[in-house]
Amino acid sequence: MAKPRIAAEVFFLDRASKRPLQTQIREAVVASILSKRAMPGSLMPSSRKLAHHLGVARMTVTLAFQELVDQGYLEARSRSGYSVADTDAIPRLPVGDATAHIENSTLWQKVLSENLRTRRRVIKPKDWRNMPYPFVFGEMDGKIFRHTAWRECVRQAIGTRDFDLMASNEATDDPLLVDYILSRMLPRRGITAKKEQVLITVGAQNAIWLAIELLTRAPLKAVCEDPCYPDTRQALSWCGADVTTVEVDQEGLPPDNIPMGVQAVFVTPSHHAPTGATMPLARRERLLELAQARDFIIVEDDYEFEMSFIEPPSPALKAIDKNQRVLYAGSFSKALFPGLRLGYLVGPEQVIAEARELRSMMLRHPPGHLQRTAAYFLAQGYYDLLIRDMRREFAKRRKAVVEALARTDLEVAGSAQFGGTSLWVKAPDGTDTQTLAQDLLADGVVIEPGAPFFQGDNQPSEYFRLGYSSIPLEKIAKGVQLIAQRV
The missing domain is CATH 1.10.10.10 (Winged helix-like DNA-binding domain superfamily/Winged helix DNA-binding domain)
Known part of the structure; x- marks a missing residue:
């Protein structure tokens, strides 16, 4: 037959x-x-x-x-x-009619404590990579990345010699990656630490989440910047913290505006998110002075310091912390590529020990293969060459954005003095940047409205973030022009 x-x-x-x-x-x-x-x-x-x-x-x-x-x-x-092949070795999926839909939303409403889907967050269009003018923050331009070098590091990491690292189920960190953080990354920020004070995390966001989970086991009064990275504020609220926001100015968070009774302050002193403001040394010293006098701790999110193509970045807040009051979160994802999801948490040894146990209960440890690949990429000098290339290219792009904005009614409301990869922009009074962002999609332009960064229902509507890490240099002037035409 x-x-x-x-x-x-x-x-x-x-x-x-x-x-x-x-x-x-x-x-x-x-x-x-x-x-x-x-x-x-x-x-x-x-x-x-x-x-x-x-x-x-x-x-x-x-x-x-x-x-x-x-x-x-x-x-x-x-x-x-x-x-x-006619073999029983290949499992086959059952085929049948789809099960009838059962509506039990009432049951789940009783169980769920909060509807996270409605939280305020920055949302990128799924097809932003296909847009001609993507002013998207936190994304890597694939034309800059050293793909050949990364593939070589992947090849080394999957070799027989490193297999035990990948196969291990122990909640340990790659010693080669930890050593690079201790000997290269932290000294660049003025920080001295030992291996027991470092924990590898799934990006800086995971590091901050671990800190929040540890701190909110008892009732916690916390302060966030306003505006600030929305996930930090919402993670605190989700974990039960009593959150107060303090409005930032051109020098970041004003320490003397922190209310009494606070137990934890979450801050981005070297590069405020999203305005880019840098907290001067006097304010940092004042913040640490208040932390000691009022007995609160500080969680420092230190991102993008590698993108310093205008002037050297300021030392991290933790670098001048003499009383072990600062938990420091860093990341490789911004400089390498966001999908890597590798970061680190630095703090007192006993705190990191607790964070390690908490991480173990959540996800054991970040994938060993990714840790070792990144460690090779860093240790063999590819990372430093990539940072050099990125600084050169982003300096050109920032200059192009600033010059293009100068020809419009749009105002640069904030930027990192050392460089960075984005500008905080203010449109004319009365502009709704949520609506503006939606309208601009028809022109192939992607911007990030500022509303999610602010606390409360009466937040300013005129601000938006303009990232330039993922848009080609030759597209910037036209993209800014299209934004101005829609305002």
Whole structure:
């Protein structure tokens, strides 16, 4: 009896995707097998016919089929091409009607304490990478990144010598990465520490979350800047803290405005989020003086200090902390790429020990393979070369943004004095930047409205953040012009 042949028309490719065509073909075939659309013994369409249907080279299909033979999904048949392997070793997904929808939202409303989906946050359009003018903050320009070097570090990290690190289930940090933080990263910020005072985290946000979780085990009165990074303020509220905000000025958080009775202050002194203001040394000393006198601790989020192409960044607040009152959060994600999600928390040894135990209960530890890859990238000098390239390019882009804004009614309301990757911009009074951002999408322009950074319902509506790390230099002038035309 002749075996049924699967029609070529059941397979499709996503031409908009940047993923290799051969990979997409393999995945499409595997999906058809696992879902039982392609049954054991069924003949695959010929490589010639499938290649013609998909519009790819015949060799692309042949190589995909051969890889699936090696994996056991297909069998090569003499004079018959390829067929689905007839083996019980391949699990197949059950096929049936979708279950009926059951509405039990009332039950879940009783259980959930808060609707996090409605929280105030910065939201990027999902397709922002396809926009011609993406003034998006915190994203890496792939044209600058050293891909070849990263691939080489990945290759080294997956080698036999490093396998034990990746296979371990212990809640430990990569010693090579910790050593680089202690010997290179922290000294650049004026900080001296030992390995017991450092914890690797899943980005700086995870570091701050761990600090918040530890601090809110007892009732906590906390202060955040206004405006500030919205996730920090909302994480404090979510964990039960009594949160007060203190309005910042051109020098950041005014320490003398911190109310009495506060137990923790969350601050971005070297590069305020989102205005970029730098807290001067006198204010930092005053903040530490008040922390000692009033017995509160400080959580310092120190990001983007590497992007110092105008003048050297100020030393971190923790660098002048003589009484161990500062928890310091740093990150590799901003300088390397945000999807890396690697950061670190630095603080007193007993606090880091508690944070390590808490992290262990949440996620054990950040992936060992990523830690070791990043460690090689850092230790072998690729990171320093990348930072050099980024500083040179971002200096040009910042200059282009400032010059373009000078030709409009838009005002630079805040910027990091050492450089950075964004500007805090004020539109004319009465402008609703939420509406402006939505309207600009029709022009292919992406900006970040300022409303999520402010506390309360009566926040200013005229501010927005203009990032320049992910927009090509030649697009900046036209992009700013389009923004001005919509104002």
